[in-house]
Structures are given as C-alpha cells and as structure tokens.
Amino acid sequence: MSAVVDHVLHEDELEPIRDEGDTATTRVSFDSSNGCEHLEQRLIRFTPGRSRDRSVERRQEVLFVVSGYGELELDGEAHALGPNTGVFIAPGETYAVQNPGPEELLVVSVLAPEDRTEAAGKRKVTVRLDDQPELPASTERTFHYLVNEDAGCLDVTQFLGIVQPSKAPFHSHSYDEVGYVLAGQGFAHVGGATAPLRTGSCFHLPPDEVHCIENSGSGPMRILAVFHPSGSPADRAYPDNK
Numbered sequence: 245m246s247a248v249v250d251h252v253l254h255e256d257e258l259e260p261i262r263d264e265g266d267t268a269t270t271r272v273s274f275d276s277s278n279g280c281e282h283l284e285q286r287l288i289r290f291t292p293g294r295s296r297d298r299s300v301e302r303r304q305e306v307l308f309v310v311s312g313y314g315e316l317e318l319d320g321e322a323h324a325l326g327p328n329t330g331v332f333i334a335p336g337e338t339y340a341v342q343n344p345g346p347e348e349l350l351v352v353s354v355l356a357p358e359d360r361t362e363a364a365g366k367r368k369v370t371v372r373l374d375d376q377p378e379l380p381a382s383t384e385r386t387f388h389y390l391v392n393e394d395a396g397c398l399d400v401t402q403f404l405g406i407v408q409p410s411k412a413p414f415h416s417h418s419y420d421e422v423g424y425v426l427a428g429q430g431f432a433h434v435g436g437a438t439a440p441l442r443t444g445s446c447f448h449l450p451p452d453e454v455h456c457i458e459n460s461g462s463g464p465m466r467i468l469a470v471f472h473p474s475g476s477p478a479d480r481a482y483p484d485n486k
Contacts (some may be wrong), residue, residue, distance in 0.1 A: 250278055252432050252439040252447045255441035261469040266296045267343065270353075274422050280448050282472045283400075284355040285422040288360055288444070292345030300340040303355045306391045307331035308468050310426065312349030315342040316436045317367060325349065328373035328404070330390030331408045332397050354470040356479065360398040368395035373404055380477040384410040384459075391444040392474060401474045411458040415480040421449040428465030431458040441465075454483055 250444040258271035271287045274280035290312070290453040306433040306455070309329045316331060318339040325331070325467045326472070333339055335358045366392075385406060391402040412435070425445040432439050432447050441447065441457070449455055459465040469477070 247274045249461070251434050251449065252416045252441065252445060254442070254446065255369050255444050258287070259441075260454050261391055263296065264478075267291045267297075268295050270342070274448045276446075279450065280420065280426045282421065283422050283470065285424070285446060285448070285470070286355070287424075288351045288353050290343045290349040290351065292343050292348075294441045295343075297338050297340050300333060300355055301336065302335050304335050304353050304358050304360065304397065305331075305333040306356070306397065306398065306400060307333070307373065308352045308390065308402065308472055309432065310350040310352060310424075310468075312342060312343065312347050314340075314349045316340075316369070317342060321369075321452045323370045323371075330371040330373070330395075330402050332369060332391045332395050334367070334396075352468055354400070354402070355423060356401060356470070359473065365413065366396060371373075371395055378406070378407055381405070382480075385407045386475075395476070396399045399469055400472045401477070402468075402470045403477050405467045405469055405473040405477060407457060407459045407467065409459045409461060409463070412456045413482060414454050414456045415482050416452050416454045417449065417471070417480060418451055418474055419471040419475055420451050421469055423447045423467050423469040426468055428459055428461050428464040428467075430465055433458060452481075 262269045273285045275284040305376045312326045387403045387405045
C-alpha cells in the first residue's frame with residue numbers, strides 16, 4: 245500500500261461501530277493506529293431519537309454538521325444543530341444529540357488533546373458558517389474560521405476551506421491536519437504519490453508533510469478541516485523556500 249493511500253479514506257471503507265441502545269453509528273477514519281498522533285477523526289451518523297450520553301473526558305471535541313437537523317443537549321441547555329454548524333465540546337463535558345428525524349444527522353467529529361488550560365475568553369458552543377467572514381488564504385483558496393480561539397478552543401482550529409479549480413503549489417504545514425471533502429472532486433498529492441478525492445473523502449496531512457490539494461472539477465471544492473496546534477490556515481512553507 246502506498247503512503248498516500250494511508251492518508252486518504254472514504255466512509256464506505258471504514259468499519260461501522262454502534263453500541264446497543266444508541267442512535268449513533270461511528271466510523272473512525274484517522275487516529276494513532278494509522279499515523280495520526282494528535283487527532284482522531286470520526287464520521288458519526290445519528291438516526292432519529294436521542295443518543296446516549298457522550299463524553300470525551302480529558303480530551304476536547306469539535307463537531308461539524310454535514311447534513312440533518314437536531315439539538316445538542318449540553319449542561320441542561322439545548323443548542324440547535326443544522327448543516328454548516330461547528331460545535332465545541334470542552335474536556336469533561338457530557339452531551340447528547342436529539343434527532344427529531346426523519347433523516348439521519350451526519351457529523352464529522354475530531355478529538356484532540358487539551359494542551360492549554362488558561363482562560364480562553366467567552367465560550368461558544370456552536371458557530372454557524374453563515375456568521376463567519378470569508379478570508380483569503382492564497383490566490384486559489386479562501387476560508388471561514390469555525391471553532392478556534394474565538395470560541396474558547398485554544399488547541400485546535402476548525403475551518404471550512406474553499407478551493408477554486410486549480411493545483412496549488414506543493415507546500416507543508418507545521419500542524420497536524422485532518423480534512424473531509426464536503427463538495428467537489430480532485431486529488432491529494434502527498435509524498436510523491438496521488439490519490440483521488442471526492443465528496444465524503446477523509447484525508448490526513450501529518451506535520452511538515454509536503455503536499456498539495458488539486459481541485460480538478462469545474463466548481464469550488466469545499467473542505468472541512470481541523471488542525472492541531474491552533475493557528476492560521478493561511479500559514480504554509482514551500483520546499484526550498486520557493
């Protein structure tokens with residue numbers, strides 16, 4: 245198996261896990277077992293009903309609603325869930341997801357360690373994409389911050405990136421990154437190899453791994469990404485300082 249194949253996976257390649265009495269089916273795409281040392285990316289589908297209580301104990305969790313509607317129950321309060329909503333679950337918190345149906349609610353979950361525990365300012369549980377400005381990252385990319393330091397999450401950055409039809413220059417990042425293709429098609433070029441990307445693809449870019457994401461379609465590619473430690477999606481280094 246080539247190195248890049250380990251960095252690109254699709255939901256139908258992942259084993260479903262469902263606990264008895266729960267509404268959630270979980271598929272783990274990346275964690276320490278396949279080279280993602282700091283983050284754990286999971287795809288979770290909630291069927292109608294109330295899920296079992298969920299807790300990540302000493303880690304923190306950021307969620308993104310891909311499709312479906314419902315409510316997040318956290319500390320006695322209900323928070324609306326809908327497409328393009330980011331969610332921040334702090335370490336030690338317990339929550340449940342209520343899905344009124346009839347459709348499933350699809351969520352991309354990323355677990356991360358808590359490295360910084362100092363006061364983070366005002367806490368936000370949910371962040372709506374429509375409320376976040378579109379910012380430039382490069383000539384071919386823009387992005388919207390979702391959960392980051394502005395939401396009280398100090399250790400990871402969750403953002404939605406928009407890639408125009410193009411092949412970006414090869415570059416690397418100092419952070420560990422996982423992504424999920426929300427719309428579009430293209431290729432991940434990593435370590436001298438290439439793997440196709442399509443809607444629903446998951447990918448992992450380790451720290452300092454030289455790569456580029458190519459949008460081979462006719463319209464924008466939309467990517468949900470999370471990286472650790474927190475920073476700016478616009479930061480990148482080019483091989484040989486080019």
